[in-house]
Amino acid sequence: MPERILTLENGIRAQLLDECIDRNEIPDADSADIWIINNEKAWEVREFLISVIRHRDPKIFLKPIFLQKDLKKFYKEYKNYNLKYLCDGYIQNVNIQNKIPYISFILNAIKKLNEVVLQEDNLLKKNILYYYSRNKNIEFYESSDALSGYSYPRIEACYDGTIDAYANGRTLLYIGYKSDLLRRNYADTSHICHKCNSGFLNYREECPKCREHNLQVRVLIHHFRCAHVATEQNFVKGEKLVCPKCSMELKNLGVDYDKPGKIFYCLNDICGNEFQKPLIGVHCINCKTEQTPSELNVEKIYTYELTQKAINEIFN
Ligand SMILES: [Zn+2]
Ligand SMILES: [Zn+2]
Ligand SMILES: [Zn+2]
Incomplete structure (x- = not known):
């Protein structure tokens, strides 16, 4: 059954996605301007959003995608899936009234970026295109479910496995910073396990x-x-x-x-x-490694914004 397409305010065409999410199938990008998730299965929604994020076609991975507030109760238990950070957030029913400027901005950006040639594996550029199309900075989110306590859900969704996603995501941001495509703004300092980068640590006095x-x-x-x-x-x-x-x-x-x-x-x-x-010993709850405070990895947490160089390079 084809998924329903509605015409909303300002002639914006919205496609309600349900069965294609069960099958993890990406719909035709040209049939609608925005996608609205109409499926209550949190895991399937997450898998679908990850497929979108990892898709090669800018018309797909830049597509405005919304969750519905009415379905929020089904996702509640799965906060660690970060669903709202893997898309453009929630809307009430199919009411996009207060999102129109945001959606129009994205649709214009997609039009401009349509011509951009992407090398298949250029994840940094893909993410730069995305954040450019949203006019947003790359923000971290604090969560006890995140490996280190701080995560960049959309960046980390480009990789498999919690530990690899953490390490590769941080490396990608660092490369962006080093190549002057991302400017970083300091937010916090965190101490994490030297073996697995977990922030879930137990500190106690030792003889x-x-x-x-x-x-x-x-x-x-x-x-x-x-x-x-x-x-x-x-x-x-x-x-x-x-x-x-x-x-x-x-x-x-x-x-x-x-x-x-x-x-x-x-x-x-x-x-x-x-x-x-006493000495202080640190026990990692995640990987059980014992270590001293001086052995912990120190990680600085930043938000990142696109530099002018990054924006210039998008169109060159
Ligand atoms: Zn003793
Ligand atoms: Zn005495
Ligand atoms: Zn550990």
Whole structure:
């Protein structure tokens, strides 16, 4: 069954896509100006959008594509699919009223870019064309589902596999920056696993002697009269506090003794080390690698915008 085509405001032809998404089939680009996803299966929608993004024909990968707000509830569980970042976002029903300037801008850009010759594997240029056609910067999105916590969904959708998509996507942006096609604006600094680039890390104190992280914090007591300092455990005698050095009972905090600080006690049976300065160990939840903070990769997070050079090169 052919997918429905509607004529909307300003004569914009919209094609409602449903069955072709089940089959991951790209419709004819010339039949409509925009595509509206009319399919509630989040995974299939994602696969379809990825096929569009990876398509060679600018008329396909630049096509304005919208999701419908009414179907949002079906996608809700699959936030990690980043559906709205892989297309032009949501519209209510088929109401494009407030999107008309945006759509017109894209359609004009597509007309201009129609003549552009693309080498098949020039992903950087493809992305430059896309962001030019949207008049948008390449923004990152923060998400606990993203490998490092920060992702560029559309860039990463050009590659398979989370780890490769992360690495190749970052490399592509870096090449764009180095070749003066992208200008980058600093946004944040992030520390990620040196092995897998995950940002899902557990930091905890470690014993400097045996590297155990099962530690106990113990309160120090300082007996004024004899100047003895030891952990509270050493002073406890039943209900009372008694100094192990001079055998006097400690009665009033601040008068005959104080608590100058805390120390760590290692609960590893064969260690039992007491120490003030623990090491910090970092455990990667994603790949289970243990590392020190200084071993983590430091990644700077940027937004990217097209340079004038990039725009000039599109048409040359
Ligand atoms: Zn220890
Ligand atoms: Zn004492
Ligand atoms: Zn890791």
